[in-house]
Amino acid sequence: MVGHPGTRGTEGHSMTRRRTVVTAAILAGALGLTACGTNRDEAAGSGGGSSCDTSKGTLVIGMVAPLSGSLSALGLGMRNSTKLAVDQANQKCTVKGYKLDFQPEDDQATAQIAGQAATKLSSDPNVVGVVGTLNSSTAQTVAPILDAKKIVMVSPANTNPTLTLGQAATTAPARPFKTYFRVATTDLVQGPFGAQYLIQKAGKKNIAVINDGKTYGAGLAATFSAEATKLGAKVVAQEQVGEKDTDFSGVIAKIRPLNPDAVYYGGEYPVAGPLSAQLAGAGLNIPLMGGDGIVDKQFVALGGRVGDLATNVGAPADQLPSAATFISDYKAANFAEDFSAYGVLTYDAANVIINGLATAVGTGTFDDSKRQALIDAVQATKLDGASGSIAFDQYGDTTNKVLTVYGVKGDNFAPIETGTYKAS
Amino acid sequence: MLSTLLSQIVNGLVLGSLIGLIALGYTMVYGIVQLINFAHGEIFMVGAYGGLAMFTYLLPTALKNHWYFALPILLIVGAAVSVLVAVAMERLAYRPLRGAPRLAPLITALGVSVALQEAVRVFYPNATAAVPFPTIFVPGTLIIPIGDGIPIKYSAILLVVVALALAYALNTFVERSRMGRAMRATAQDPDVARLMGVDPDRVIVLTFVLGGALAGVGGILYGGLYNTINIDMGFQNGIFAFTAAVLGGIGNIRGAVVGGLAIGLVKALGGQYLPGGTAYDYVWIFVVLIVVLVFRPQGFFGETERVRA
Numbered sequence: 001m002v003g004h005p006g007t008r009g010t011e012g013h014s015m016t017r018r019r020t021v022v023t024a025a026i027l028a029g030a031l032g033l034t035a036c037g038t039n040r041d042e043a044a045g046s047g048g049g050s051s052c053d054t055s056k057g058t059l060v061i062g063m064v065a066p067l068s069g070s071l072s073a074l075g076l077g078m079r080n081s082t083k084l085a086v087d088q089a090n091q092k093c094t095v096k097g098y099k100l101d102f103q104p105e106d107d108q109a110t111a112q113i114a115g116q117a118a119t120k121l122s123s124d125p126n127v128v129g130v131v132g133t134l135n136s137s138t139a140q141t142v143a144p145i146l147d148a149k150k151i152v153m154v155s156p157a158n159t160n161p162t163l164t165l166g167q168a169a170t171t172a173p174a175r176p177f178k179t180y181f182r183v184a185t186t187d188l189v190q191g192p193f194g195a196q197y198l199i200q201k202a203g204k205k206n207i208a209v210i211n212d213g214k215t216y217g218a219g220l221a222a223t224f225s226a227e228a229t230k231l232g233a234k235v236v237a238q239e240q241v242g243e244k245d246t247d248f249s250g251v252i253a254k255i256r257p258l259n260p261d262a263v264y265y266g267g268e269y270p271v272a273g274p275l276s277a278q279l280a281g282a283g284l285n286i287p288l289m290g291g292d293g294i295v296d297k298q299f300v301a302l303g304g305r306v307g308d309l310a311t312n313v314g315a316p317a318d319q320l321p322s323a324a325t326f327i328s329d330y331k332a333a334n335f336a337e338d339f340s341a342y343g344v345l346t347y348d349a350a351n352v353i354i355n356g357l358a359t360a361v362g363t364g365t366f367d368d369s370k371r372q373a374l375i376d377a378v379q380a381t382k383l384d385g386a387s388g389s390i391a392f393d394q395y396g397d398t399t400n401k402v403l404t405v406y407g408v409k410g411d412n413f414a415p416i417e418t419g420t421y422k423a424s
Numbered sequence: 425m426l427s428t429l430l431s432q433i434v435n436g437l438v439l440g441s442l443i444g445l446i447a448l449g450y451t452m453v454y455g456i457v458q459l460i461n462f463a464h465g466e467i468f469m470v471g472a473y474g475g476l477a478m479f480t481y482l483l484p485t486a487l488k489n490h491w492y493f494a495l496p497i498l499l500i501v502g503a504a505v506s507v508l509v510a511v512a513m514e515r516l517a518y519r520p521l522r523g524a525p526r527l528a529p530l531i532t533a534l535g536v537s538v539a540l541q542e543a544v545r546v547f548y549p550n551a552t553a554a555v556p557f558p559t560i561f562v563p564g565t566l567i568i569p570i571g572d573g574i575p576i577k578y579s580a581i582l583l584v585v586v587a588l589a590l591a592y593a594l595n596t597f598v599e600r601s602r603m604g605r606a607m608r609a610t611a612q613d614p615d616v617a618r619l620m621g622v623d624p625d626r627v628i629v630l631t632f633v634l635g636g637a638l639a640g641v642g643g644i645l646y647g648g649l650y651n652t653i654n655i656d657m658g659f660q661n662g663i664f665a666f667t668a669a670v671l672g673g674i675g676n677i678r679g680a681v682v683g684g685l686a687i688g689l690v691k692a693l694g695g696q697y698l699p700g701g702t703a704y705d706y707v708w709i710f711v712v713l714i715v716v717l718v719f720r721p722q723g724f725f726g727e728t729e730r731v732r733a
Binding site for chain 2: 068069070071072073213239240241242244246247249250251253254256257270273274277278281282283298301302303
C-alpha cells in the first residue's frame, strides 16, 4: 500500500482551520497542565494551634525526588517524611522568628528534570536547604547547582561514592561539593557488605552480576564484584540492561549456560522485580540480590520471589527504638502513602537541615551571609536521629556504617540481619 | 553453544512478533494517509491498561483463574479500548488536519502521544509506576531439551502464534475482501478511488480500527508475557515498531512483520555475540536500519515512492 502525498479536502478550509485551532488549544492545555503549577505546601501549624513568632518571614526547605514515575513509591515516602519534619519544626518553633515552608519538586528520577528542579529552587532566595535526591545520577546534576548558590543539600539515599569523594573515590578522595551531605552509607560499603553476606553466609560461589548502567547501579555492581572476587567467589558474567527494559530474555539466555548460583543486580526495583520473575521463568531458580534500590514492596509485586535478597542502609525502622516516635507520628499524620524505604533517613536528613538552620539563625535573621554558617552547622551535626546517631566526616558522609540484609518473605522484604560494615 | 544460539533466536522471534504486530498499525496508516502516527505506541499501551482495568475491577473472581475465559475477554476488551481511542484520535486530532501540510499532523501525533501517556499517568490508579499485570495464560515455561535446554514461556508461544495469525488474517483481508480493495485503491490514488465510489473517510477509519485492534491485542499479550506494564511501554516499543515498518518498507504489510522479526533477531543475537553485549543491543538495531536504508532506501518490500504533480 504505497501511496503518494495526499491532496484531499480543499473545501471547507475555514472550518478545518477553526477545528485545528481548537484541537491545538486542547492539546496545549493538556500539556500545560502537566508542566506547570507550583507545589509549595502551606506548612501546617501556621494557622491555628501554633503560637510561634514568625515575624521575620518564611524560609523554604526544598526537596528534589521522584514524585512521579516508576520510583515514585520511594519519592512520595520521602516527601511525606520531610513534610512531617517541617511541620513538627513549625509547631516547636525550632527556627526562631521564621516559619518554614516545604517545597517538593519532582525529578522523575531523571537527571535533566532534576537539574530544572534544582535551578528553580536555587533561584528562590528563601530556599535554605534541599532534602534529596533519591538517585545518585540526579544528585550529580543537582549538587553542583545548589553548591554554586551555597544551598545545603542532604541526601537520605544517594550511595554512589563519587558524590562525596570525587572521581578518584578509592585512590585520592577529594570532596567535590562543600554543601553536599548524606545520611546514607555509600556503595563502597554497601556492595562489599552484600558480597560478604551472599558468599560467606549464603554460600554462593558463581555469581552473575547485572547492572542498569546508571551511576548508582554500575557503581554498586563494581564494588560488589571486587569484594566477591576477593572473597573467592567467581563472577561468571558482567551484563548491563536498560533502566526502561522489560524484556530480559537476552541477558538471561546469555548467563544461563554459565550456571550461576546467584544473580547480583545493581539498580532499582522496576527492573529488578521483572528480572527476578524472568529468571525463574527461564528455569533459573536462583536468588537475586540487590542494594537499597530494590528494597520496596513493589519489587515483589513486579515479580520478586521469596528468597531474593537485598541490603539497605541503616537498620530497619521497626527494630529501631529511636524510630518509634517517627513511625507513630507518621501514622498520626495520615499520609496517603507509606514512608517507604527511605522515610526514616529522609526525616533525619530534613532535621539535619532544620537543626543546622536553628543554630545558624540563632536569634538573628537569615540572609545570604548566613549560608556559610548553615553549612558549618550541618558539618558539625551531632543529632540523635530516628535512624541512630548522625554525624558527618570531612567529606560529608555519615559516620554511621550500619547496614541490614533483607530477604523477601510473603509480599515484602523482611530484615534478616543488621550489622556494622567491616572491611574484609 | 547451540542451545544459547537457539535460545536467543527464540527470544528474538518472540520480541520480533510483538514489534511486528505493532508495526502493522504504523504501516497501514502510513499507506493510506501518509501519516507517521507516532501516537500508535500509546494505542498499544492503553489497550494493556484497558484490559487490566477490566480484569481488576470488572471480571468476577471466579473467572480470573481460568485462562480460557479470562484470556478471550481480555483480548477483546484490550482491542476494543485501543480501537475506541484510535478512532477518537483520528476523529478529533487527525481528520481536522486532513488538508493541512504533512508536518501538522505529524506534530499533532507527537502531541497525542504525550497527552495519552499523561492521561493514563494521571487517571489510572498507581500508573505513575509500573503496574503488575496478571498471568492470563498457562503459567510456567516449556524447556526444550537441547543442550542446556531452551526455555520458552507458554505466554511467549501464545504471543507468537496470535501475532502471526493476526498478521496473516490482515494480509488476507486487505488482498481479498471488498473493503481491502478499497483500502488498496485509496492508498494508490485517493482521488481516483473517490471517483470510483470509495468513501475515503470510511477507509481511513477502518485503517485506524484495524491498527488499533492489533495494537490492543499486542498490549494484552505483552502484559501477559512480562507481567508488568508501564506508561512508557508504548514509547519504547513504538519506536522499535516504527523502525520495523521502515525497515520492511513502510506501507507494506508483509514488510512490517519481516521488519519486526528482523529487529527482534538483531537485538537478541547482537546482545549475545557482538561487542558491547546487551548494553549495546539497541545500537545494532539502528545500525542495521541505517545499512539497509543506504542500500535499499525503500526498505525490504517497499516500492520507490512516486512523486506526482
